[in-house]
Amino acid sequence: xxxxxxxxxxxxxxxxxxxxxxxxxxxxxxxxxxxxxxxxxxxxxxxxxxxxxxxxxxxxxxxxxxxxxxxxxxxxxxxxxxxxxxxxxxxxxxxxxxxxxxxxxxxxxxxxxxxxxxxxxxxxxxxxxxxxxxxxxxxxxxxxxxxxxxxxxxxxxxxxxxxxxxxxxxxxxxxxxxxxxxxxxxxxxxxxxxxxxxxxxxxxxxxxxxxxxxxxxxxxxxxxxxxx
Ligand SMILES: [Zn+2]
Numbered sequence: 001x002x003x004x005x006x007x008x009x010x011x012x013x014x015x016x017x018x019x020x021x022x023x024x025x026x027x028x029x030x031x032x033x034x035x036x037x038x039x040x041x042x043x044x045x046x047x048x049x050x051x052x053x054x055x056x057x058x059x060x061x062x063x064x065x066x067x068x069x070x071x072x073x074x075x076x077x078x079x080x081x082x083x084x085x086x087x088x089x090x091x092x093x094x095x096x097x098x099x100x101x102x103x104x105x106x107x108x109x110x111x112x113x114x115x116x117x118x119x120x121x122x123x124x125x126x127x128x129x130x131x132x133x134x135x136x137x138x139x140x141x142x143x144x145x146x147x148x149x150x151x152x153x154x155x156x157x158x159x160x161x162x163x164x165x166x167x168x169x170x171x172x173x174x175x176x177x178x179x180x181x182x183x184x185x186x187x188x189x190x191x192x193x194x195x196x197x198x199x200x201x202x203x204x205x206x207x208x209x210x211x212x213x214x215x216x217x218x219x220x221x222x223x224x225x226x227x228x
Contacts, residue, residue, distance in 0.1 A: 015080055015089075016073040027092055028073055036074055037067040039222060042101045049194065049222050056201040058208070060186060060216045061106040065097040068193045068223035078193060078221060082130045090133035090192075093220050098141070107216035110188040112147045113139040116203055117176070119153040134220060135190040147187070150180040150211070151203055172198050176206045186214040194219035 012021045014029035021029055028036070041047035041063055050062040066074050077093070080086040101108075115131040123129055132148070139146035154177055189203055194217070204215045 015086075016076040027077060027089060032073040035072060036096075037069045037072050038100075039064055039067055041065075042105070048224065049217075049219070053194075053197045053200065053217060056197065057204045057215065057217075059204065060214045062217040062219075063101065063105070063107055064194060064219040064222040065093070065100050066221040068195075068221035074221055082192065085127070087128055087130065087133050090130065090135075090220070091137050094134045094137035097218075097220075107188055107218055108138075108142060110142065110144060110186045110216060111184050112145050112187050112212075113142070114147045114151060114187050114189050114203070114207065116189065116191045116199055117148070117151050117153045130192055131190055134192070138188070138190065138218070147180075150178060150182075151206065152177050152179050172202045174202070175199075176203050178206050178209070178211050180211065182211070184212040186216065187212040188216045188218055191217070191219045193221050193223050195223045 013019065014021055014025075014032055015027050016032040016035075017029060019029045019031075021027075025033070039047070039049070041049060042065075047062070049064055050059070053059055053062050068074055068078065077089050081089040081093075113135050115129060115135040117123075118126070118129050129148070135148070136146050153175055187207055189200055189207075191200055194200060197217075200217055200219075204217070208215055
């Protein structure tokens with residue numbers, strides 16, 4: 001009752017098109033939800049993201065539920081998550097992702113979740129790592145530790161957003177070091193938008209150097225072919 005009154009006074013709106021949200025809808029209205037660009041990678045044994053990442057990283061499996069496409073609701077959501085403090089969106093995306101994949105998915109057979117770290121300075125400035133709620137959701141679901149302190153970003157790399165493919169590789173190659181002596185069998189690296197995979201490759205290779213036997217990758221979205 002109180003919630004209903006609250007909804008009349010302060011209607012919740014769709015983050016993409018600003019229409020009031022119906023009961024049960026979160027962040028996006030039904031129409032915008034339907035426009036989220038799904039990858040359907042869950043139906044492909046060897047999906048394009050996996051093929052792209054395997055060129056540089058010997059990984060077990062890779063998955064992202066959505067493509068990152070300009071002018072689609074995923075762009076609005078990820079922008080709000082990253083720059084407007086709407087970290088709960090990460091959890092919502094994890095719930096959507098969970099509804100697409102089977103519990104037997106290879107990447108879920110892991111013994112720890114590792115978020116791609118921000119440099120401490122940037123995290124302090126933003127106040128949070130945007131991957132945290134997404135990653136923690138999976139750690140809770142799978143009953144495995146959330147290992148947000150085993151990878152350290154050594155160099156405050158310039159923001160990668162406007163860099164070309166080649167520049168990204170050089171920038172991140174030695175940017176990460178491992179801060180644990182613990183050994184794992186299979187770690188799942190989580191990230192927000194996967195573009196060239198340069199950052200994930202650097203993280204993954206650092207971890208495969210004696211910390212874990214296998215690596216898998218899970219992103220919220222895959223930005224295919226958006227760089228020069
Ligand atoms: Zn909408």
